[in-house]
Amino acid sequence: MYSFDSSAVQDAYALGIPLVFNLDQVLRYVESGVGANPAAPFNSFSHARTLAGPADTFVSINNDTLYSMAQLDLSSGPLLLEVPDTAGRYYVLQFVDAWTNNFAYVGQRATGTGAGKFLIVPPAWTGQVPEDATLIQSPTVVASIVGRWACDGEADLPGIHRLQDAMKLSALDGASPTLGIPTPAPGVPESLLFLEKLRLWSQAFPPAGRDLPALEALAPLGITEQGTSPYAGLDEGTIGELAQALQGAHGMVLEFLRGGGVPMVNGWQLAYHSFDYNLDFFEVGTLDEPLYTAMDPEQRPLLRAAAAIAGLWGNHAYEAAYAAVYVDSDGKQLNGENDYVLTFDPTPPVGAFWSLTMYSVPDFFLVENPLDRYSVGDRTPGLVYGQDGSLQIHLGASKPGDPAKLANWLPAPDGDFRPLLRMYVPDAAVIDGGYQIPAIHRIAKD
Numbered sequence: 001m002y003s004f005d006s007s008a009v010q011d012a013y014a015l016g017i018p019l020v021f022n023l024d025q026v027l028r029y030v031e032s033g034v035g036a037n038p039a040a041p042f043n044s045f046s047h048a049r050t051l052a053g054p055a056d057t058f059v060s061i062n063n064d065t066l067y068s069m070a071q072l073d074l075s076s077g078p079l080l081l082e083v084p085d086t087a088g089r090y091y092v093l094q095f096v097d098a099w100t101n102n103f104a105y106v107g108q109r110a111t112g113t114g115a116g117k118f119l120i121v122p123p124a125w126t127g128q129v130p131e132d133a134t135l136i137q138s139p140t141v142v143a144s145i146v147g148r149w150a151c152d153g154e155a156d157l158p159g160i161h162r163l164q165d166a167m168k169l170s171a172l173d174g175a176s177p178t179l180g181i182p183t184p185a186p187g188v189p190e191s192l193l194f195l196e197k198l199r200l201w202s203q204a205f206p207p208a209g210r211d212l213p214a215l216e217a218l219a220p221l222g223i224t225e226q227g228t229s230p231y232a233g234l235d236e237g238t239i240g241e242l243a244q245a246l247q248g249a250h251g252m253v254l255e256f257l258r259g260g261g262v263p264m265v266n267g268w269q270l271a272y273h274s275f276d277y278n279l280d281f282f283e284v285g286t287l288d289e290p291l292y293t294a295m296d297p298e299q300r301p302l303l304r305a306a307a308a309i310a311g312l313w314g315n316h317a318y319e320a321a322y323a324a325v326y327v328d329s330d331g332k333q334l335n336g337e338n339d340y341v342l343t344f345d346p347t348p349p350v351g352a353f354w355s356l357t358m359y360s361v362p363d364f365f366l367v368e369n370p371l372d373r374y375s376v377g378d379r380t381p382g383l384v385y386g387q388d389g390s391l392q393i394h395l396g397a398s399k400p401g402d403p404a405k406l407a408n409w410l411p412a413p414d415g416d417f418r419p420l421l422r423m424y425v426p427d428a429a430v431i432d433g434g435y436q437i438p439a440i441h442r443i444a445k446d
Contacts, residue, residue, distance in 0.1 A: 002230050003220040006245040012218050013249035014301040016198035018100040018308040026071045034058050042073040042178055047164040054368040060311045063374040064355045066160050068147035073178040074122035075141050084166035086113040090150040090352045098140040098205035100308055101278035105285025109425050139281045140205040146313045152379050187232035191243035196231050199223050208280040257306040266439035268325045272317040277304040287318055321426040326418050329439035336397030336412040342440045345390035351425035353378050361416040369411030376410050383408055401446045
């Protein structure tokens with residue numbers, strides 16, 4: 001007999017939303033594509049040929065790089081990844097398992113920019129690795145490669161296209177059928193599909209051993225049921241109670257997200273360690289160091305859930321550090337009806353590059369604007385710097401009349417907004433707090 005308790009639903013949601021939300025996006029890339037990334041079957045690359053824009057309705061998508069995405073299904077065996085020599089250009093291939101653990105990195109920081117070969121294998125594989133290839137073992141049969149290529153604007157696109165086309169992903173032992181992602185049982189109400197997907201997908205793609213007890217504790221909710229779906233054929237009252245509990249659980253994660261759950265400085269949520277929840281899988285390019293494995297075990301499920309909802313496929317801070325801000329220097333929600341200024345003095349210290357990207361609230365999508373500008377950073381042409389090297393970025397929905405302000409304008413939506421600062425290969429001063437991001441100040445309208 002199942003016990004559909006609301007507190008159990010909350011636990012299930014916090015534990016399962018990274019898996020469910022992630023695999024929903026995996027299927028989206030495979031079946032229909034996302035914006036500039038066309039659909040591509042499992043075990044092949046989908047290359048974006050243009051920078052992301054408002055049509056790319058993917059949570060907190062970046063506008064700094066071109067994406068090369070590959071959704072992997074290793075049920076048919078290992079895949080051989082071949083990367084070209086990028087001649088020093090920054091790029092990163094981030095490997096993400098079904099539960100959103102970042103388990104490997106290939107690219108400038110991790111493996112250099114020379115040509116290389118990497119053998120990606122499923123869990124418990126024990127075959128022979130080619131002598132010229134580096135082994136990468138995936139924790140789950142389905143995983144993602146999230147590739148980002150630094151792009152300096154439209155003129156830089158042809159060079160990136162050549163590098164994208166030079167990447168290869170091939171089956172080690174020849175092509176064979178794959179199992180794919182299980183389909184929810186018919187008859188499950190739309191409002192309860194989350195529970196059904198968690199039930200099926202957690203069995204097909206088991207979590208790390210440390211998370212198994214939490215998953216097994218959901219047995220009274222039906223999550224571990226291997227037979228007929230417990231969510232088909234329920235009475236309307238039970239369906240309504242479960243749906244309401246799921247909505248409440250989602251609200252709980254959003255509230256946690258707004259509250260931060262992370263250190264705050266000058267209104268900025270320093271999400272430098274929001275993706276440190278992987279404590280078990282350390283393949284090439286990852287750092288198994290206390291600084292990146294010290295996440296509070298009590299907060300870990302909620303932090304991972306919030307990270308999935310607000311920044312799916314974000315990197316570890318040693319690859320890219322993220323900081324988001326919702327409020328101005330007075331603690332008031334940022335809103336496009338007002339004008340603001342953010343003064344960097346100095347600009348963020350990084351080994352690669354930095355950018356500030358504008359997102360809507362609560363969707364965290366890019367926002368259409370008259371300049372067709374969605375981010376500004378150290379590679380943005382035409383920015384006006386102060387004589388001392390400082391940089392003032394102007395934010396708001398109204399187009400500034402002053403030419404200097406216009407040059408440094410990051411357009412905002414008419415309503416609430418949330419900028420996100422990305423620092424690629426950040427200096428140690430960013431991570432240890434030696435460098436502080438300044439507050440955003442509201443100013444009088446022109």
